[in-house]
Amino acid sequence: MTDVPILSVKDLQKSFGAVTAAKDINVDIPAGQVVGVIGANGAGKTTFVNMVTGYLKPSGGTIRFRGRDITGIAPRLAVHQGLTRSFQVSQVFMTLSVRQNLLSALALARRKGGALLRPIAGPELLAECDAIMARYGLTDVAEHEASALSQGSRKLLDIAMAVVSGPRMLLLDEPTSGVAAEEKFAIMDTVMSALKASGTTVLFIEHDMEIVERYVDRVLAFFSGEVICDAPPARALIDPKVRELVIGDTRAPTAPTAATGQAEAAYA
Amino acid sequence: MLHAILSDKTVRLTALALLALAAAGLMLPAWVVNNMMFGLARGAAVLGLLVLWRTGLMSFGHGLYFGLGAYAVALSEHWLGLSDFALRILAAILVAVVAGFALGFILRRYRDIFFAMLSLAFSMVLYGILVKTEALGSTDGFSVSQTTFLGWAPEGKQVLFTAIITVCLALAVLVQMYLRSTLGRLTTAIRDNEIRVEYLGYSVARAIHIKYVISAALAGGAGGMMAMALGQVDPDSMVYWTVSGELVFITIMAGPGSVLAPFIGAIIFEFLRTYAFEIAPHAWQLIVGGTLLLIIFFLPGGIWSLLERIPFFRRLRHD
Ligand SMILES: Nc1ncnc2c1ncn2[C@@H]1O[C@H](COP(=O)(O)OP(=O)(O)OP(=O)(O)O)[C@@H](O)[C@H]1O
Ligand SMILES: [Mg+2]
Numbered sequence: 001m002t003d004v005p006i007l008s009v010k011d012l013q014k015s016f017g018a019v020t021a022a023k024d025i026n027v028d029i030p031a032g033q034v035v036g037v038i039g040a041n042g043a044g045k046t047t048f049v050n051m052v053t054g055y056l057k058p059s060g061g062t063i064r065f066r067g068r069d070i071t072g073i074a075p076r077l078a079v080h081q082g083l084t085r086s087f088q089v090s091q092v093f094m095t096l097s098v099r100q101n102l103l104s105a106l107a108l109a110r111r112k113g114g115a116l117l118r119p120i121a122g123p124e125l126l127a128e129c130d131a132i133m134a135r136y137g138l139t140d141v142a143e144h145e146a147s148a149l150s151q152g153s154r155k156l157l158d159i160a161m162a163v164v165s166g167p168r169m170l171l172l173d174e175p176t177s178g179v180a181a182e183e184k185f186a187i188m189d190t191v192m193s194a195l196k197a198s199g200t201t202v203l204f205i206e207h208d209m210e211i212v213e214r215y216v217d218r219v220l221a222f223f224s225g226e227v228i229c230d231a232p233p234a235r236a237l238i239d240p241k242v243r244e245l246v247i248g249d250t251r252a253p254t255a256p257t258a259a260t261g262q263a264e265a266a267y268a
Numbered sequence: 269m270l271h272a273i274l275s276d277k278t279v280r281l282t283a284l285a286l287l288a289l290a291a292a293g294l295m296l297p298a299w300v301v302n303n304m305m306f307g308l309a310r311g312a313a314v315l316g317l318l319v320l321w322r323t324g325l326m327s328f329g330h331g332l333y334f335g336l337g338a339y340a341v342a343l344s345e346h347w348l349g350l351s352d353f354a355l356r357i358l359a360a361i362l363v364a365v366v367a368g369f370a371l372g373f374i375l376r377r378y379r380d381i382f383f384a385m386l387s388l389a390f391s392m393v394l395y396g397i398l399v400k401t402e403a404l405g406s407t408d409g410f411s412v413s414q415t416t417f418l419g420w421a422p423e424g425k426q427v428l429f430t431a432i433i434t435v436c437l438a439l440a441v442l443v444q445m446y447l448r449s450t451l452g453r454l455t456t457a458i459r460d461n462e463i464r465v466e467y468l469g470y471s472v473a474r475a476i477h478i479k480y481v482i483s484a485a486l487a488g489g490a491g492g493m494m495a496m497a498l499g500q501v502d503p504d505s506m507v508y509w510t511v512s513g514e515l516v517f518i519t520i521m522a523g524p525g526s527v528l529a530p531f532i533g534a535i536i537f538e539f540l541r542t543y544a545f546e547i548a549p550h551a552w553q554l555i556v557g558g559t560l561l562l563i564i565f566f567l568p569g570g571i572w573s574l575l576e577r578i579p580f581f582r583r584l585r586h587d
Contacts, residue, residue: 053467079469091467093460104457107450108468165469 004067006031006169006201007052007083012061014047014225021047022058023225031168034192035203036212036233038246039222045205046088048222049171053085054078066168082168086175088205090158094147098138098157101146102129102164109165135194136160137186152183159191163200170195172204176211184208188215209237209247221246272445278584279441282528286437293429301429302497303542307535308436309493310518314530315443316486317519319479322447324459325379329387330515332394333364333484335507337491339398340364342410342501351416353431357492364488368481375480376473391512398503409502412495425497432493439486440527446482447527451475487515517556521563523570526584533571 005028014022021044029035039045050056052063054075063071065083078084093101106125133139136156141149146157155175162170175191176184192215195202206212212219212233219236221229223245229236236242273279293301313334320327337360344350344359375386398404414421415428422428446452454475458465462472495501505511514537522533540559544552567573575581 055463074471075463075466076469076471079467084467087463091461091464093457093464095456095460104450104453105468107453108465108470111450111470161464162467 005029006066007203008064009052010062010064012048012051012063013059014044014051014056015059020225022051025061025225025227027220027227027230029169029201029203031201032199033201033218034216035218035220036216037203037205037220037222038207038209038212038236038242040246040248043222043246044225045222046173047225049085049173049203049205052078053083053171079165079167082166083171084162084165084167084169085171086155086159086162086173088173088177090151090154092146092154092157092161095145097143097145098133098149098153099129099142101157101161102132102138105161105164106132132160132164135190137190151178152180152187155179156187156190163194163198166198167200169201169203172202174205174207176206176208184211185214213237272448273441276444276448278444278526278528281584282440282444283437285528286433286440286531290430290433293426293433298425301425303538304535305425305429305432305497306494307538308432308531309490309497309534310515310537311490311531311534312436312439312493313487313490313515314518314522314534315439315527316483316490317515318522318524318527318530319443319446319483319486321519321524322455322459323476323479324455325476325479326384326516326519327387327483327512328384328516329389329391329509329512330483330487331507331509331512332387332391333368333487334491334494334511334515335391335394335398335501335503336363336367337361337488337493338495338501338506339404339491340488341492341495342405342412345413346410351413352419353415353417353428353496356415356496357435357489360492360495361485361489364484364491365481368484368488369477372477372480372484376477388509388512391507392509395503395507395509398507405502407503409500409506412499412501414499415496428496432497435489435493436531439489440531443482443486444527451478517560521560521570523567523572525569525572525576526581529570529572536571 007027007029009025009027012022012025025048037045037048047056051058054070054073054077057072061071062069065078065081068081070078070081070083093104096104103125106129110125130139133142136159138153138156138160141153146154149157159172159175172191176187179187188211192202216233219229219231219233220227221236221239221242228245229239229242231239289304293304313330317327317330340359340363341356344356350356350359371390375383378386399407417427417431447455454465458472458475465472465475491506494506498505518530518533518537521537522529540556541552544555548555563570569576576585
């Protein structure tokens with residue numbers, strides 16, 4: 001790991017009228033780390049992701065990515081820098097099939113020179129598309145329209161589309177929300193192994209503490225627009241403030257893995 | 269590239285249809301040939317609206333570019349003495365492209381009804397300027413002299429008809445190639461989800477700007493062809509909002525299914541209007557309007573969707 005963090009956020013602020021959605025957020029994330037962001041509804045998690053990826057302009061503070069100031073740049077320019085995201089509500093092309101969705105994404109990601117004016121489906125793109133569908137378990141639904149997919153498959157498609165640009169860092173906004181409990185780990189296994197293989201730095205927002213515990217190196221706990229805890233999961237998930245304000249459980253933890261079993265409470 | 273063009277079934281079909289039309293032109297009476305020229309010219313502008321419509325956008329003001337193209341032909345003759353077909357077409361397209369490119373910077377920021385109405389507002393401004401300016405022909409406009417071909421001034425309208433067919437074929441092929449390209453395929457994607465397109469690293473505003481300029485170029489070329497076919501330009505028949513309205517009308521009547529549809533729709537429209545006028549000189553709009561209502565109710569995909577009941581035409585869509 002290099003000394004310069006891949007993402008460095010300083011004094012980030014955002015308010016919507018009277019609501020403070022981000023207050024003095026300071027975070028450095030080294031390349032290759034997997035970071036879990038937790039926090040109750042309305043804590044400012046999505047706002048943070050929105051600002052980092054250019055969807056929202058911060059009211060104050062700076063965001064540096066790979067040493068460059070990217071504060072307030074357009075999302076597509078952030079993508080060109082190697083920073084992209086998935087969405088809390090899947091953002092896919094609803095009337096296109098899974099294959100067409102991925103082909104569109106691939107064609108846009110691989111465009112160089114006149115590529116935009118060539119027919120969309122060259123043999124290399126088709127092969128790459130097949131490989132991605134296999135990696136993300138989408139082969140069986142390749143010809144299904146995105147609007148007809150299950151929540152889980154749609155989330156996977158959303159993430160796969162974000163990944164085709166070959167990002168150095170990927171921010172996932174609730175990759176497992178709305179997904180049946182028994183599907184969650186399968187989805188996370190698929191996504192995390194694909195991202196590990198490519199060495200992508202990952203930050204994901206998650207309400208399910210079992211998933212946080214299983215996959216992350218580090219937890220950022222948000223409350224009212226502030227980061228109230230920044231620690232490895234073993235410590236963060238037993239921190240009294242986190243348990244009270246994020247997980248919503250004031251009982252003393254009995255073991256370092258106390259968060260296990262609290263998933264339902266935390267998800268509510 | 270050439271192979272991709274020649275192997276495209278829609279291109280082949282369009283070429284065949286237009287060649288047949290050119291051959292038929294040799295035998296048909298003059299008024300039929302005239303009507304077909306008007307239809308083909310208007311069809312090219314409708315093709316421009318189809319490019320926008322595929323992305324979920326509509327312009328109620330493409331009479332702006334239609335008129336600019338027509339006036340480019342009239343004024344290039346008036347000021348520079350141009351009468352050559354190719355130069356007239358180029359002038360018409362060029363003027364429309366420049367205007368479309370400039371206005372595109374404003375249009376690309378709007379969607380839906382605002383996008384549709386903004387072009388209309390600009391076309392009304394142009395109409396106002398033309399009507400008020402003596403040097404631009406005012407309400408009378410200009411007459412357009414016979415079109416020449418590399419110095420040759422042929423008898424009758426057959427040659428002009430064939431030339432217009434050739435231009436329409438070229439435009440249809442170009443648009444078909446565009447629609448098959450990555451940029452062209454972004455249509456549904458943009459209509460479905462602009463945020464996602466941005467997060468794939470592409471500017472939706474730029475994509476829409478390009479589409480807008482393409483549609484302006486087509487409408488400009490169309491206006492140029494109309495000026496030559498009609499031999500006359502004036503604000504009411506080239507720029508007024510009813511001109512824009514007719515283009516939208518034909519677009520919906522034809523349907524977005526194919527690059528051939530706008531030409532079929534526009535030719536049918538021309539004859540529908542002629543016959544309606546003959547049957548009911550004071551109520552022809554009633555017949556034309558009623559036809560559109562029937563199409564909207566029973567053929568939401570337009571006239572083209574009727575053809576798509578035949579498997580051959582249906583397959584073209586996935587070609
Ligand atoms: N565009 C906006 N305009 C006004 N207020 C907003 C906007 N976006 C977010 N907010 C407010 O900012 C606060 C933080 O919202 P945010 O969406 O970041 O929460 P979150 O932590 O992602 O919550 P959830 O778990 O429900 O997704 C909330 O009070 C929300 O109402
Ligand atoms: Mg959120």
